[in-house]
Amino acid sequence: MTDQDYVLGYTDSEQKRLIRQAAIIAPITERLFREAGIGPDQRVVDLGSGMGDVAMLVAQLVGPLGEVVGVERDANSVARAKARAATAGLRNVSFLNTDLNNLADERPFDAVVGRFILMFLPDPVSVLRSAVGLVRPGGVVAFQEPSWAPMLALGARLPLWYRTRHLIHETLLRSGANREMGLALHRVFQEAGLPAPKMHLEMPLGSDADFIKLTSDLLHSLQPLAEQHKISIKELGDLSTLPDRICAEVAAANTVVSLIAVVGARSRKPPADDSPRGEPVARQRE
Numbered sequence: 001m002t003d004q005d006y007v008l009g010y011t012d013s014e015q016k017r018l019i020r021q022a023a024i025i026a027p028i029t030e031r032l033f034r035e036a037g038i039g040p041d042q043r044v045v046d047l048g049s050g051m052g053d054v055a056m057l058v059a060q061l062v063g064p065l066g067e068v069v070g071v072e073r074d075a076n077s078v079a080r081a082k083a084r085a086a087t088a089g090l091r092n093v094s095f096l097n098t099d100l101n102n103l104a105d106e107r108p109f110d111a112v113v114g115r116f117i118l119m120f121l122p123d124p125v126s127v128l129r130s131a132v133g134l135v136r137p138g139g140v141v142a143f144q145e146p147s148w149a150p151m152l153a154l155g156a157r158l159p160l161w162y163r164t165r166h167l168i169h170e171t172l173l174r175s176g177a178n179r180e181m182g183l184a185l186h187r188v189f190q191e192a193g194l195p196a197p198k199m200h201l202e203m204p205l206g207s208d209a210d211f212i213k214l215t216s217d218l219l220h221s222l223q224p225l226a227e228q229h230k231i232s233i234k235e236l237g238d239l240s241t242l243p244d245r246i247c248a249e250v251a252a253a254n255t256v257v258s259l260i261a262v263v264g265a266r267s268r269k270p271p272a273d274d275s276p277r278g279e280p281v282a283r284q285r286e
């Protein structure tokens with residue numbers, strides 16, 4: 001994987017899938033950020049902001065006197081995120097169209113956050129280290145990344161569901177994305193100069209058609225890449241009927257399946273000896 005590759009691509013259907021996925025994961029993300037200490041008046045940077053869902057969630061937490069900057073490489077995603085924030089009436093969030101390898105800002109942030117971004121970066125430690133460099137001493141660092149292992153283990157009893165998830169996993173593996181970045185956060189935080197993070201793992205579960213369609217839509221987004229890597233998804237049959245067939249399999253077993261295991265990690269930048277501890281930048285400026 002090079003710096004220019006982003007395996008999920010930027011089709012309209014992929015962007016809509018991201019928004020639907022974000023709605024399901026939002027409560028987990030909000031819990032992590034609250035536990036991490038993100039709150040009113042803070043200035044926060046969100047790495048890999050995509051359609052803007054994480055940045056907009058943080059914008060609610062920091063309130064009108066706080067500020068959120070989403071950083072995103074894709075210009076079209078930035079435009080859509082800006083439009084969504086404007087529609088939501090959020091004036092405290094802005095989006096910067098740049099690569100995370102070019103991070104810079106004149107004023108320090110109180111926190112750096114990100115969701116499903118470090119897994120796509122060839123060098124997550126160096127990006128995290130430079131992002132932490134923009135955070136004030138004592139500031140918050142909070143990330144959510146996936147772990148695929150629990151989902152594959154739990155899905156093994158449902159053949160079609162398991163095959164679908166396995167082929168997605170295989171495609172991500174060959175593309176260089178780190179499917180286990182969630183657990184790797186323990187190491188990545190420390191290599192970026194942070195104390196070992198506090199971590200937890202949560203898995204959204206569901207059985208309804210909308211929930212299951214998130215997985216078949218993810219496969220759809222990855223289809224060109226799967227073909228490029230000669231991973232045959234033909235064995236899944238007609239992809240247009242795949243969601244219905246998975247739903248039938250899940251209903252027949254009267255069970256639920258998981259979206260993805262979401263690992264949350266939170267830490268704080270070590271305080272500098274002479275800095276005021278735990279005070280948001282906004283308050284320090286007053």
Ligand SMILES: C[S@@+](CC[C@H](N)C(=O)[O-])C[C@H]1O[C@@H](n2cnc3c(N)ncnc32)[C@H](O)[C@@H]1O
Pocket residue numbers: 003006008018022047048049050051052053054071072073074077098099100101114115116117120121
């Ligand atoms: C899976 S999406 C996650 C979006 C959002 N954080 C969320 O959870 O809904 C990852 C996003 O990171 C962006 N991205 C990937 N590599 C990047 C880089 N090097 N610099 C800036 N953005 C990047 C992609 O363009 C994509 O929009």
